[in-house]
Amino acid sequence: MRARYGIPLSITAVTAAGIAYAAGYEVRSFRLRRVTVPVLPAGMRPLRVLQVSDIHMVGGQRKKQRWLRSLAGLRPDLVINTGDNLSDPEGIPETLDALGPLMEFPGAYVFGSNDYYAPKLRNPGRYLLEKATGRHGLNGNAPVTGVVRNPWEDLRDGFDKAGWLNLTNTRGALKIDGREIAFTGLDDPHIKRDRYAEVAGGPAPDADFSMAVVHAPYLRVLDAFTADRYPLILAGHTHGGQLCIPFYGALVTNCDIDTRRVKGLSTHLAGGHRSYLHVSAGCGTNRYTPVRFACPPEATLLTLVPRD
Secondary structure (H helix, E strand, C coil), rough: HHHHHHHHHHHHHHHHHHHHHHHHHHHCCEEEEEEEEEEECCCCCCCCEEEEECCEEEECHHHHHHHHHHHHHEEECEEEECCCCCCCCCHHHHHHHHHCCCCCCCEEEECHHHHHHHCCCCCCCEEEEEEEHCCCECCCCCCCCCCCCCHHHHHHHHHCCCCCCEEEEEEEEEECCCEEEEEHHHHHHHCCCCHHHHCCCCCCCCCCEEEEEHHHHHHHHHHHHHCCCCCEECCCHHHCCCCEEEEECCCCCCCCCCHHCEEEEEEEEEECCEEEEECCEEEEECCCCCCECCCCCCCCCCCEEEEE
């Protein structure tokens, strides 16, 4: 009997330990990553950009809220929020409270699908199916029915009141330490709200530096930004794979970008040009899958320096 049941019991114990670690520890093990990106024009002073993404706030997440507030101690030059702030229709007050200290700094934002709509319970295996078939979100799939609409306008109004730029299919600029930083943003490609034709044309010619911002790093968007010669693209959405295999990495990206670039700094080539791409693994999860494994929650401090 011991020989027959020894292996299954061992597997059960290891699985239970892994779930306990993923749901009890790692999902709350918040990290700050630091990345240096050589994208500025020669002679320009470094620019410190704090990127926060995929907060997926649910009521009562006190540790996450305290950690987000503590990021203001970094004193960034600029804050970029790449969307999916919510995972609870009633989470807007706590989200604005947690981001309040960061809203004292210049900032800009785009929204993700979870800002507009509350999440639904779904089979995690569907992410593998979508990867195999090339269909993600509304890109090839039928519209989801019965979703709850979030009061996202309240979130938008809170960001706007703080002076953060709304980059929903539009352009904008901020004056930071005497430098004009221009932005081009898109609404979420995951639910096909991106309208690149409305912002096409490349970096602002009179700005000291221009960057592109989007929630989900779909290839059509990355191709367009890169072909238009944006030196830097910031995105989120992927959760870094969320459930990863140690020494292997992510299994899925929840969009059509490859798993090798599911998080962190990489490059993208299109139209004979190259852009730096930074994808944040984010600091939250869908409320129905509150686990992370081999992929800690994060924010990133990017130090932009002159090109070589």
